[in-house]
Amino acid sequence: MRTMFFTQAVDDALAQAMADDPRFILFGEDVPLLRRNLLVRFGPGRVRGTPISESAFLGAGVAAAMTGLRPVVEIYMVDFLGVCMDALLNHAAKVEAFSGGKWTAPVVVRVPCGGGYGDGGQHEQSLWGWLAHIPGLTVLVPSTPADAGGLMLAALRHDGPVVFLEHKLLSEMWLEFMGSGARRTVQFDVPAEGRKGAVPRRWDPVPIGKAVLRRTGDDVTIVSVGVGVHRALEAAQVLDTEGISAGVLDLRTVSPLDIVAVREAVARSGRLLVVDEDYEGFGLSGELSAVVLEAGISCKYARVCTKTTIPYARDREDQVLPNCERICAGIRRLMQ
């Protein structure tokens, strides 16, 4: 077993795929610098920088995917998808349906997301619920280096558009780029297991749409993705000392949801707590309650999500994003 940092794992899986298949190409703003290791191995033809023109290059990525290339398009932050959403919403996600299932756009959009390092509400959003709302888009949110690499490989092999979200708090590269700027005077609450971990010698795809149970527990099921999974595990440990047994289900894929795994776990525990760094209203947390209700499972339900625009101030940001205390409090209420 070798160990890798989160983004290192993604890049490594990407390199493996690029070495195997010349149709994979990579582009985005500053990609020659950010992915310099791939640039010197695969050359400037396949690893390209772009102007700050997201609607053009993401739209081009979608169309290139329709005509034989397998582009990986990098967008600086998920927040910036606002500039170019049309390419995903009205094009990538619709090609398959509009062509009567005869044509697809196998493009991978690789994009950092999430907060916890004080960059403010226009640079720290999660938005996976917003993306998953659109039929035709696959949305992946890995929480460990092993899943990150494996899901990237699955995304690359997938026959339709995939948004691959890379949480900045887990990414050694993005956290340095956006958070510390190489300062040693700042600290962040980075989940160690998510930041660095064991990875396989050669990458195999992690199946899309398959959740994984990170911790078993009888009293309550915590369902989450990304950094939320680690916050949930931390909370489960605290609750354990109070005699509450909490299980943690890591969805890994937001769309398509692993409905079976969610229903099974919740049916057993009878309590569902969703931890979602994305916005609370009209999103993943509500969707999970619907999935359970539709199956006729009766359970107690609560959620710990982001309810407002994320404050810039670090102390208030830590309160607004799901944290261990809020998760524990939510579960204690469910247990009453």
Added chain:
Amino acid sequence: MAPELLSLYGPMLRSRLFEEAVAKLWNDGLISGEMHLGTGEEAIIAGVVAQLGESDAMALDHRGTAALLMRGVDPVSILRELLGYPDGLCGGMGGHMHLFSKEHLAASSGIVGAEGPAAAGFALSAQYLNSGAVAVAFFGEGAMNQGMLMESLNLASTWNLPALFVCKNDGWAITSRSEKMTGGDLNERARGLGVPAVEFDGWDVLEVWEAACAAIERARSGQGPTFLHARCVHLEGHFLGMQLLRIVREPLREMPEIAIPLARSFLRPGGAALRERMAGLKEVLAAVLSSLRDPRRDSAYDPVQRARKTLLADAARLQSLEDRIEQEISRVLKAALEEARP
């Protein structure tokens, strides 16, 4: 008639000292997230903002501190915002990329190019509600490749909006050389959309003032928008801690971390032929080399130093102004840091 150089030097120096203090607080870990300083573009901001009045609006980018200071926003409240205090300019909610002052009609955005539509809308309000007022957009040349900014130039042109589109061209789009990312000529682009373009040295505050004066007069008198294209040098690159600058400034610390994985990947089997790999390597090296050759080192491009050189002719007046500003900034720092957070 252009004002006395000293009256423009004051706001530039004040902004420079303020931002140097911000850099220190950021380095000390008291300010979080990214930090995009405007050091090096003070003349562009000063030359324009000195001519703005009460009803004029500003659409700012992610380095809007200088414009806010020069427009009269309380420096202590800006600093307390950057420190994340609840009594900061935006209640600690915005931070340095998202600074707003309703009172001064100034709104920032961290989305590249978003200043275009904002200025067009501010100008539309001015056209209807406040005849004679103007709206100014400040943005970098990287934003000129953003569709919404091009659309805004066209909109301002067709609606004859009282707007100034001020392009601060430092040659870098984040970490990429803009010339490699940009087709054609920016002035011709603006002209092609029906917006007159003027290009000038953004490190010369009087030159900026002259160009802005004509554009503002045009806008105020209902003759429509102007594209002001100012060349400049950002002394700290895109943001503090930028990797390319770190390599140049601390090569021994930075190089091994970059060179080892780079060499390993270059040599790894599977992938492109040697010629392609060499081309990739050349691209990486070119980025580092062009940072080395960067004009940042030449004080002729530093608008504050440049103005100061001329002003040295009357050293006594200069000294008294500089003393006053230095004292103010240290008072501001003290007030921002020492007053307990509420």
